Amino acid sequence: MDRSRLYRIEAIVMHRSDVGEADRLLTVLARERGKLRLNAKGARKVGSRKSGHVELFVRSKMLIAKGRGDIDIVSQVETIDAYRGLREDLTRSTYAHYAVELIDAFAEEGSEQPELFDLLAEALKWIETTNNLPLTARYFELQLLTLAGFQPQVFFCAGKGEPLQEIAPDEFYGWSPASGGVLCPTHAADRSDSSRLSLNALKVLRHALRSDYTAFTALTLRETVLSEIEQVMLRYVQFVLERKVRSVEFLNLLRRENTL
Template structure:
């Protein structure tokens, strides 16, 4: 079957001496694994389209197994993401999330829109850490792990300084906080942003200024939930940690 799709390259790997296998997350069909024959050859007409983050139109022949690329036209190569180490690292983490947490041929046009908006946002100098946190929340919700952030997950109270209990799947009020000594006490700004992240449309993300203490809490919360519920190792996130360790962010 022949597919003409709009897609973004979320993974690219060498195959044999001259070929590549890419994953393309498409608006119409979800994730598609595609063989690109001769992509590593110097004169290949498909070499550029196999680069990570490439957004364009793809014509793919798909049988019961892997697809084969017939033609492609690049809409945006997102070269800024490859030229800037920090932007590229955050973008790589975002496409890795989509690559690992979605199934083959499972259409999800809204997720495609958020992925595209995330890459455009990072390339356009919007805060990459905030965009990454919003995508993390989207992927948690998509996977069925919507945290309870509107009231205490134990008693239903909405009063007092809340703490996020990752184990309990939501916030705890001051009276119930002892049920999870590992709970992360949240500032009002942190809780407000976490609530916002659940439904934030990245296409409408405006200017946002986050205090360092709030950013630290957000990172701890999102990291904890991703580690608890996704149970996977993130190659790109490890690289981000190395950048932070050596003051490269």
């Protein structure tokens, strides 16, 4: 084979589908090239040496051959991490789908995005091993938003930028994705899209942006605070993406069925 038609990548499989008799079409996030569509030819043949290495979420080293059309061909593949724990647990696998959907929304074709790749690799490991999936998801969302330049404002009022004053126990801050984050009670009253944000929830969001992963996910929070920060982050992420993330709906479906 002509060596000039080959290149190496480190990749994570984000989506896959079956094509033809035995091929598998992959969408991967490549550390060196962003989002990439590839054909793993023959991966579905019995005994194929590629098969286990091109499963969903698998992180691998790939040797790619340039194809004649738009889609390049996986020539060789070697697993770095299969994240087996994700496959054996429906809830973990659902969170992994969610992480991939969000990353996919920010990934670009043909541009090097090593930080995005590293965050996905790290997040899959967190989701595979954590005892605190909800806080892991919140931490991941904030890391991703920060990386993508959409970190929500939680330290100052997003209305006029003034420092936030302490509020009384029966008072609330505002949360306005369109304004970019938290609002003081005065500016919250001016915004029709503003929802309530408690002092406790605000403290948790601040903590997430100031702490490392281990310290943040070691927190023990009341169910009401957990669900509040889930809701505010969901509104924020949805605003940023300007569309519903399909796996969020899937998570809600699971929750309604009491499997979470």
